[in-house]
Every structure is written in structure tokens, then in C-alpha cells.
Amino acid sequence: MTVKPGQKGSASVEEVPDSRTEEGALLVRGRAVGVCGTDREIADGGYGTPPSGAERLIIGHESLGEVLEAPAGSGFSPGDLVVGIVRRPDPAPCPACAAGEWDMCRTDSFGERGIVRLHGYGSERWRVEPDFAVPISSRLGHLGVLLEPASVLAKAWDHVDRISQRAFFARGRALVTGAGPIGLMACLLGVQRGYEMHVVDLAMAGPKRDLVEDLGAHYHTGDAADIDVDVDVVIECTGIGAVGRSAARRLASGGIMCLTGIMNLSPTFDLDATALNRNMVLGNMVLFGTVNAGRRHWEQAATALAAADPGWLGGLITRRVPLTSWTEALDRDPEDIKVVVDLTA
Numbered sequence: 001m002t003v004k005p006g007q008k009g010s011a012s013v014e015e016v017p018d019s020r021t022e023e024g025a026l027l028v029r030g031r032a033v034g035v036c037g038t039d040r041e042i043a044d045g046g047y048g049t050p051p052s053g054a055e056r057l058i059i060g061h062e063s064l065g066e067v068l069e070a071p072a073g074s075g076f077s078p079g080d081l082v083v084g085i086v087r088r089p090d091p092a093p094c095p096a097c098a099a100g101e102w103d104m105c106r107t108d109s110f111g112e113r114g115i116v117r118l119h120g121y122g123s124e125r126w127r128v129e130p131d132f133a134v135p136i137s138s139r140l141g142h143l144g145v146l147l148e149p150a151s152v153l154a155k156a157w158d159h160v161d162r163i164s165q166r167a168f169f170a171r172g173r174a175l176v177t178g179a180g181p182i183g184l185m186a187c188l189l190g191v192q193r194g195y196e197m198h199v200v201d202l203a204m205a206g207p208k209r210d211l212v213e214d215l216g217a218h219y220h221t222g223d224a225a226d227i228d229v230d231v232d233v234v235i236e237c238t239g240i241g242a243v244g245r246s247a248a249r250r251l252a253s254g255g256i257m258c259l260t261g262i263m264n265l266s267p268t269f270d271l272d273a274t275a276l277n278r279n280m281v282l283g284n285m286v287l288f289g290t291v292n293a294g295r296r297h298w299e300q301a302a303t304a305l306a307a308a309d310p311g312w313l314g315g316l317i318t319r320r321v322p323l324t325s326w327t328e329a330l331d332r333d334p335e336d337i338k339v340v341v342d343l344t345a
């Protein structure tokens, strides 16, 4: 699965040389790759960087594969299911990367498999360093392809948990904006933490509502500001400023709001910064952004998926396309939640 970053419509399938052992001691047979908004943005020419010296980038950062070759002492054996971690530390490295917290990199010169500077996992065979491979239980099986999006929300919730330790805090209600794969994963992890979860989305009915209600959570349509409850936590997953602003109106004093989404839109000055200042000061509120995930979040995500209902997780995968026609995975179908490319077909 390749693209020429910066060139819209360049996504195609092509033969590439086998990856070199320097790219990782584990040789993996690719099973599946999930496609998300970042992949669509790269395919549209709006994002992405090929490796140094290359013109094209092997795309794909939501991986799942089966180990073919593993060196002794690596902790992996042939047949094991693995997911490859996305980010690698910057070469400098910055203080955060030097401390092993490369998800908090202080520079923008890190690499990300399938996104910036490093080839991704969208190929029949790929390599990964054992330290950047996460084992997937055979019970989770093909659902392991959901680990990358889950890791992003595991980090968001981990940071909410840490921020909540600053003072008295009770895990009461939480609101998620957007019921796509990220929002649904945010809802799952909130339910697992014991929050009364609320999700707001534009869709009136259909699989999104069913998936939210199957978790025992509350589904709302329309404007988040009109929801009839106040919440202790907001996890914003749409990237649309106006949606976040509406959701913030439901945040109780002492509340924590986490921004996880981004939209490729021109910024507009649509915020009253003085009102924001006043509300945040008087309400002891925290607003923070989060991206990517560190090693511990990948492990937390694996635990969270293992504890979830496999039938529910399977409901997130609404479409599968074979490798030979993978670019169809970039098309947006209103019924899609998560589209997965089958690398074995």
C-alpha cells in the first residue's frame, strides 16, 4: 500500500523490495491494516513524509501481523500475533524521548511508521524491532487491528486519571463527542473505568447508536450544549472547534476536558478567549490536548481490548477490502465505522 506524499490521488498497490533487517529483528507476515482519517489526509496529499531518499511511502499505521522470524531472547516466537508501535524517538533525542516517553516528543523530528519518515505496515511482510512490538492474545485474534486507535484513547484516559489526582475528584459522568472509532473507543474505556458515559453524534440512528447503547452508555444527537447532564470529563473526538465549545458548556466545576481530534480546516477565530479564561479560572478546569501513545498506553489498550466483548469490538469493523483494491478503503461510506485492509487477500 503506497502513496506519494504531497500528491493527491497517488495511492496504489505496488511490489516493493523486502524490508531490510535494520528495520527490525522481527519479520512479520502482515494480516490487516486499519484505515483512518490520517491515512485519508496522506492520500489526499495533505500530510505525510517519505523516508529519506524515497519518493513513495508505504502507508498503514494500524497494524496486525503474525511473527515469521524472531531472534532467540526477543520474547517473541513464530506464530505470535503482534502489532507494531507507530512512533520512534527523534534522533537527537529530546529530553522526553531520552526518557522513553517519545509520545511526548518535544521536537517534530520523530518518525512515525506509515506517516512521517518511516515506512508503515501496509505490506504482506514487514519488520519491527521487538521493543516496538506489542503481543496480541490469540483470543483477541483479528480484533488486534483495533489496538492502535485504542492506544490513543488509553493515553487520553491515562492523562485524565493523572490530572484528576491533583485534588478531590469523583468518577461521575463523562461526555464523548463523535461516535466514530475514536469516540466509541473513548466510550468503552470510560465504561471500563466506571463512568456514566454519554456520547453525542450527528447520526440519528444506526450502528453508532446501537454500539453506544450496547455498552450501557447514553446516546445523544444534536448539539452537545443541549445535553441535559453536566459531566466531570469531556473527551472531544471530532476535531471541530464548535463541537468542543458546545461540549465545554456541559463541563462541571473541577472538570477535565481532553482534545483528541484534529480537522484539516483553516483555523478561524471563533472563540471568546476572555470567556474561556473566566470559566476555566472560576471552575478550576483543565483543558489539554493529546496525540499518539507511549509504550504503557499500548499495553493498557491491549488489556482494555482483552476485557471487552469481542462481539462488540467486531461491530466496529464495518468493511473489509482486499490488499489488491485497498484504495477503496479510502472512500467514505456513511455507514463505515472502521475499514480494514486484509493483507492476506
Ligand SMILES: [Zn+2]
Residues within 6 Å of the ligand: 089, 090, 093, 094, 095, 096, 097, 098, 102, 104, 105, 106, 107, 110
Ligand atoms: Zn523527542
